[in-house]
Amino acid sequence: MTASKKTKSATVTRNALLEAAGRVMVTQGAKGLTLEAVAREAGVSKGGLLYHFPNKEALISGMLQELIDDKLLSLEYELEQDDAPNQPGHWLRAYIRSYKKLDPECIAIHFSLLAAIAENPELLEPVQKHFADRQKQIESTGIDPALATVIRLALDGLAFIHIFGLGVPDESLQKQVMETLLKLTQE
Template sequence: MPNSSQRSSGKQRLIEAAAEIVSTQGVQQLTLEGVAAAAGITKGGLIYHFKTKDDLLAALVQSMIDEWDQRTRAKASESGSNSSAMLLALINDTFDMQPSEKQLMRNLLAAASSYPHLLGPVRELYDRTYRDFAGSSAQTGIALVITAAIDGISLLELLDFHHFSEDQRKAMRKALQTLAKDLT
């Protein structure tokens, strides 16, 4: 019987394989057989961790959220644990997002109409983030506006509504960083 670290690594390989398939081919092409083959695990091994495609997609979304949240919080703690540090980390994560991560998020957003339960953990992340900034300082309104601007920029690009030029992205990043640094 595999130990917990072997189970965890097998589970993580499955999530990574699912992420690669969703990113490159879309959710419609995601099958349990395809994920098992891509991860080098039997379908029975996959089913040990994920009974259904829905379970696998939910784990993928939760893994992405956890990774994003941990990465952002780690960056913020390097600069201090205040609102300004967290906002700067969010700004940098948004503007430095890799194309493969954007594509994965884009494809998962597209799948939300068929898999609405995937949005629950995303809503929880947004709720937690906005709640954290709601009572963060005397300048709560500015912190919330910066956070909403970051989310708006991301969604405009993820949903292919608008793509900002590099000059526009640099200008927005600089303006948001300046606002965030000024928070007490």
């Protein structure tokens, strides 16, 4: 097997393990997140999991990094799609649209936040830095920083009600909320 095939195979396995960890968190909660449970869910040996993640903290860190990477990738895509890149609120509009993907897989990786709190809150430091950086960006989008922050908090709230299943609005209303948030960036 060539080096690139090994790398690709390792990446696929690593991603499968992270997805499996998210599913375990969704179905079993933070207490159920064990290396054995993740290996079983992913259909790999515990040794195969340990090759990628030598301990539970490394697995949770990997989940958190996946969360950050997914958010950055989605935001980058949406920035490229914006039809008014030189207008105030450009970055914030892309940020809003990047939240539209709240499917079960996306929500599952958000459970890494709960795993980090349960295992070792210091694991949250990269995510805290990520959100602090996003807040600075939000405040400098060219629209009122208070309004921009209200929009960000609404988006975070929408994500968290999905995570906890707390009064999730139907899809139609969620779409209207997103459209309203987008309109707020243009006023």
